[in-house]
Amino acid sequence: MIVLKGKLAITTDREEQxxxxxxxxxxxxxxxxxxxxxLDVPSVGIDIFVPGRSFxxxxxxxxx
Numbered sequence: 001m002i003v004l005k006g007k008l009a010i011t012t013d014r015e016e017q018x019x020x021x022x023x024x025x026x027x028x029x030x031x032x033x034x035x036x037x038x039l040d041v042p043s044v045g046i047d048i049f050v051p052g053r054s055f056x057x058x059x060x061x062x063x064x
Contacts, residue, residue, distance in 0.1 A: 006043025
């Protein structure tokens with residue numbers, strides 16, 4: 001995850017990290033995590049999946 005604008009909070013089973021603009025974090029592919037925006041304005045980040053996930057992965061996700 002790379003933060004391009006604003007801030008993003010990354011929460012795993014072990015910890016929560018707040019990332020600012022320009023910050024990046026590596027999360028292993030098998031580690032469950034949640035990304036949230038702690039600000040009242042939009043934030044922008046890039047999440048890169050290796051290996052990539054199929055389009056079906058996103059269609060089968062549960063809605064919250």
